[in-house]
Amino acid sequence: EKTPVTLLGLGAMGAALARTWLAAGHPLTVWNRTPVRAEALAAAGARVADSAAAAVAANTLVVVCLLDDASVDEVLAGADLADRDLVNLTTSTPAQARARAEWARERGARYLDGGIMAVPPMVGVPEAGGYVFYSGSRELLERHRRTLGVPVGVTYVGEDAGFAALHDVALLSAMYGMFAGAAHAFALIRKEDIDPAALAPLLADWLVAMAPAVHRTAGQLRSGDYTQGVVSNLAMQVAGTPTFLRTAEQQGVSPELLHPYFQLMRRRLAEGGGEEDLTGVIDLLVR
Ligand code: NDP
Numbered sequence: 001e002k003t004p005v006t007l008l009g010l011g012a013m014g015a016a017l018a019r020t021w022l023a024a025g026h027p028l029t030v031w032n033r034t035p036v037r038a039e040a041l042a043a044a045g046a047r048v049a050d051s052a053a054a055a056v057a058a059n060t061l062v063v064v065c066l067l068d069d070a071s072v073d074e075v076l077a078g079a080d081l082a083d084r085d086l087v088n089l090t091t092s093t094p095a096q097a098r099a100r101a102e103w104a105r106e107r108g109a110r111y112l113d114g115g116i117m118a119v120p121p122m123v124g125v126p127e128a129g130g131y132v133f134y135s136g137s138r139e140l141l142e143r144h145r146r147t148l149g150v151p152v153g154v155t156y157v158g159e160d161a162g163f164a165a166l167h168d169v170a171l172l173s174a175m176y177g178m179f180a181g182a183a184h185a186f187a188l189i190r191k192e193d194i195d196p197a198a199l200a201p202l203l204a205d206w207l208v209a210m211a212p213a214v215h216r217t218a219g220q221l222r223s224g225d226y227t228q229g230v231v232s233n234l235a236m237q238v239a240g241t242p243t244f245l246r247t248a249e250q251q252g253v254s255p256e257l258l259h260p261y262f263q264l265m266r267r268r269l270a271e272g273g274g275e276e277d278l279t280g281v282i283d284l285l286v287r
Contacts (some may be wrong), residue, residue, distance in 0.1 A: 002026045003147040006059040008052055008075055010037040013089070013116065014065040016123035020151040022046060023124070031055035033075070053079040061144055065089040065116075069096040082108035085140045087148065089114040089132065093169075094162030101136055101161035112136040113161045115168025116152070123151045131155045135163035178207060180257045187253045217279050226276035235274035238265050 002025045007018050010032035021028050022044050031049045032038050038048045049055035056062050056079035066072050069092045086109045088100060097113040104111035118130025131153030134141055141148070141156055148154050157163045185203055186196055220226045227233075241262045248255045261281070268280040 003061055003144060004029070004059040005147060006055045006062045007065065008055055008062070009065040010041065011065070011067065012120045013123070015041065016120040017063070017065060017151045018046060019044065020124035024150045026147060026150065029055050029058040052076065056081065056084060061085045061087070061147065063087045063089060068092070069100065072100065084109040085144060086110065087112045087114060087140070089116055091115065091168070092165050094166045097165045098160070098162040110137045110140040111161060112140045113164045115164040117168065117171065118152045133157050133164040133167045135159070136161040184253070184257045188247065188251050191252060216277065220277055220279045221282070226273065226279040230275070230277045233274060234265060234269050234276050234278060234280065237278065238269045241265065
């Protein structure tokens with residue numbers, strides 16, 4: 001009674017997904033371009049198809065987890081997708097996901113796009129909190145929600161097939177901003193007698209304490225009033241920027257990660273946003 005699954009792509013992520021479906025008792029058919037990667041899964045009970053087309057023919061639910069959008073084209077080129085439930089977990093841009101949804105529809109398949117918010121060690125470990133953003137066919141999602149929820153959690157973000165990719169990239173973009181900030185912080189102490197391992201917990205706690213500010217930002221964006229609930233206004237924050245730049249200089253650290261953000265803050269201040277929160281920077285980014 002467990003839904004049979006076809007999985008194309010047994011890289012680091014695909015193999016991790018495969019193991020959880022097998023462990024949960026789902027009949028699993030796999031295919032990988034390099035066959036040796038399927039061997040361990042075959043030993044664990046997976047059926048190994050001779051071709052991608054044969055794997056697609058084996059089950060209605062077809063999950064794809066390949067390197068990129070071009071590899072999806074290559075792998076599915078010869079497959080009959082009519083009446084398949086195609087779930088594409090390959091990282092793509094929103095535009096690629098929308099085009100892929102249309103491509104699948106033309107071939108008679110239902111389509112769900114996914115953006116994986118987890119790394120392989122988080123797969124099959126519910127307490128790790130990993131999940132997949134899904135967008136596209138709601139019907140497909142509801143039919144397979146339990147099966148799709150086996151490896152990691154399920155977060156549906158809408159019928160627009162591009163929204164999963166967009167949410168994925170939005171969260172990861174914010175993550176890179178955070179990593180950039182942490183890189184600058186570590187650089188500042190690099191030449192001092194300060195243990196990076198002593199700074200790390202302080203840094204982590206501070207980032208966690210500051211993260212909920214995004215809720216205030218969201219409220220300001222919704223109301224259009226960027227002064228709403230402001231804690232430290234832009235004029236005050238811009239006045240503080242020379243301290244950051246001078247400290248970087250004194251520590252022999254390049255300000256190149258700080259500069260772009262400070263420039264945007266100054267521009268917004270010059271345009272009259274002194275009483276606002278930092279939210280006006282968003283308007284400067286949107287062209
Ligand atoms: P890997 O590099 O480990 O595996 C890539 C897979 O794609 C392999 O199965 C590879 O086959 C296959 N592949 C690549 N090019 C082709 C091609 N032209 N034709 C056929 N098969 C091809 O990547 P991951 O498994 O880590 O990632 C898979 C997807 O999951 C990516 O889109 C990635 O962005 C996403 N993802 C990965 C995360 C991670 O931490 N690993 C986190 C979140 C998302 P072969 O074995 O023959 O080379």
